[in-house]
Amino acid sequence: VSPAPGGLSGRLRVPGDKARLSTFAEGNSWGTYNLQFDAVRPLAKAFSRGGGVGTDHNLFPDGAANYESNIGLLARWLPLRELEILPFWSRKDTYIRKVGEAYQPRGDFLPNPVPERHFLGPDWATHRDFSYNYGSLVNVTLASWRARLGIFRSEFASPKNAFPQLVGLDPTGRGELEVKVSPASYLGSTSGEFRLEKTFGVNQFVQRLILSLRGRNWNGRYGNSVTADVGPQAINQYITSPMPIISFAPLIHDHVDESWIGLGYQVAWLDRLQMS
Secondary structure (H helix, E strand, O other), X not given: OOOOHHHOOOOOOOOOOOOEXXXXXXXXXXXXXXXXXXXXXXXEOOEEEEEEEEEEEEEOOOOOEEEEEEEEEEEEEEEEOOEEEEEEEEEEEEEEEEOOOEEEXXXXXXXXXXXXXXXXXXXXXXXXXXXXXXXXXXXXXXXXEEEEEEEEEEEEEEEEEEEEEEEEEOOOOEXXXXXXXXXXXXXXXXXXXXXEEEEEEEOOEEEEEEEEEEEEEEEEXXXXXXXXXXXXXXOOOOOOOOOOOOOOOOOEEEEEEEEEEEEEEEEEEOOOEEEO
């Protein structure tokens, strides 16, 4: 077993040769909803494309809430019978994510009164992020030989990130509101894999040799968070204090280069025995 390029793994939903459209929707009495559309449209015998869009709104018991949207595109091209090319692209956005407030009692007791299912501010103590994943897969099959090549790019950026917490909470439900604020961060990874397989043997006894080459180039920019003292607050009290002036230390720049080589052997006898 070897790690997936970029630390990501999954399966692409390859578009077929028939047009289709599917939808999915759900919701509940708390105000959470999810709506998705997925479609496939063949353009020629050897080329088809698919895609999907979705949006959702989530509410959580601690008052956290977020709006998200997703979009993805995928194509399948067969220029030759032995050659398959699968380019893809996707983006996910998290808008106005409100983080549920944490409570730290000053003593051995539970918060009183019980916090409500609401975000109580301040309005600037929210989170925002977006991510991209794109690349292409190439599959070549020639008799008992099979070659696969994949190139992937993943990016994640968070322009703002804040976490409110009510510290020094007394039995009357009053404390000091602190907000942990982080500077804008960015993570990006380019990774790839080349895999060559050779299969040989009779129907009842099959063997396979595998060569795998993998690599990744990762870069990150991020910094330490700063805790801002916003002022006194009581449980279930909405607060509108302005954002204080915050100075961050210079961002940390990280870089990683990784590479792997893998050799594998598999043998199978009917449906009774398999070894790797």
